[in-house]
Each structure stands twice: as structure tokens, then as C-alpha cells.
Amino acid sequence: MSLLERLSAYWQDTLNFLLGVGLFFSPWLFGFGTEQLAVLNAYVVGGIIAVMALMALFAFQTWEDVVSGLLGAWLVISPWVLGFTGSDAAVLTHVLAGIVVIVLAIWSTNEHGAGHLTV
Incomplete structure (x- = not known):
């Protein structure tokens, strides 16, 4: 399966990757860079989500959706x-990103849990 086919077939993981990257850059994008704990949280959690989404695209494990x-x-x-x-921007960013991540994890588990390809 080509990279583009994989990105399309496993769109939840692709969207999760983009969401993780977006969360990582959200302090600059949404102007809450002075909120140190919010910035650190966005960096760490956004980075983990992005890396796990990449892992799921190429070697899915059920635990990745749980995490x-x-x-x-x-x-x-x-x-x-x-x-x-x-900081309203920090709260809104974290809460909305969290809801989307939860929905994608549930959707991915239901859709690909047993049939997700591993390479």
C-alpha cells in the first residue's frame, strides 16, 4: 500500500497526526504563549499524539487507540x-482538541481495531 493510499485509508490516524501537530503549534497560532503550563502541555501531548498517529499509520497496535x-x-x-x-484560548484549544482525539480514538478502534494492517 502506497503512502497516499495509507493516509486515505486510515484517515483517523492522519487527522490525529495533523491535530497533534496543530496542538504543538497552538500556543503561537492562538496566542497563549505566555501560559507556561498550557504551552508545555500542548507541546508534550501534541507531540505524543503526532508520534503515536504516525506509528498507527505504519504498525497499528490496539493500545495506541486506548492511549x-x-x-x-x-x-x-x-x-x-x-x-x-x-486563558480562554488555551482552554478552548485543549478541550476541543481533546474531544476530537477521543472521538477519533473510538472511531478508529471500532473501524480498524481488528482489521488494521500492520507492515
């Missing part, structure tokens, strides 16, 4: 746990 779902849940609650609720 993605947990990371999504963390993104949803992290503004309150880490205390960066003073």
Missing part, C-alpha cells in the same frame, strides 16, 4: 488540573 483516548481525556481536564483556565 490516544486517555490523552484526549487529559486534554479535556488539563486546564482545570494544571490551572490555566485564565
Whole structure:
């Protein structure tokens, strides 16, 4: 399977990769670069999501969807746990990204859980 075919067939992982990259750059894109904990959280979680999505594109393991779902849940609650609720942009970015990650993890598990190709 070519790279373009794989990206298209496993669009949830492709979208998750783009979401992780977007989350990584979100402090600059959405102007919450002064919120240190929000920035660190976006860097770390965004990077992990992007790397795991790439791994899933080429050698899927069911645990990757479970971890993605947990990371999504963390993104949803992290503004309150880490205390960066003073920045609407940071809160909205983390909560919306978290919801999308959770939905993609569930969708990917249901659609590809047993039939996802490994190379």
C-alpha cells in the first residue's frame, strides 16, 4: 500500500497526526504563549499524539487507540488540573482538541481495531 493510499485509508490516524501537530503549534497560532503550563502541555501531548498517529499509520497496535483516548481525556481536564483556565484560548484549544482525539480514538478502534494492517 502506497503512502497516499495509507493516509486515505486510515484517515483517523492522519487527522490525529495533523491535530497533534496543530496542538504543538497552538500556543503561537492562538496566542497563549505566555501560559507556561498550557504551552508545555500542548507541546508534550501534541507531540505524543503526532508520534503515536504516525506509528498507527505504519504498525497499528490496539493500545495506541486506548492511549490516544486517555490523552484526549487529559486534554479535556488539563486546564482545570494544571490551572490555566485564565486563558480562554488555551482552554478552548485543549478541550476541543481533546474531544476530537477521543472521538477519533473510538472511531478508529471500532473501524480498524481488528482489521488494521500492520507492515
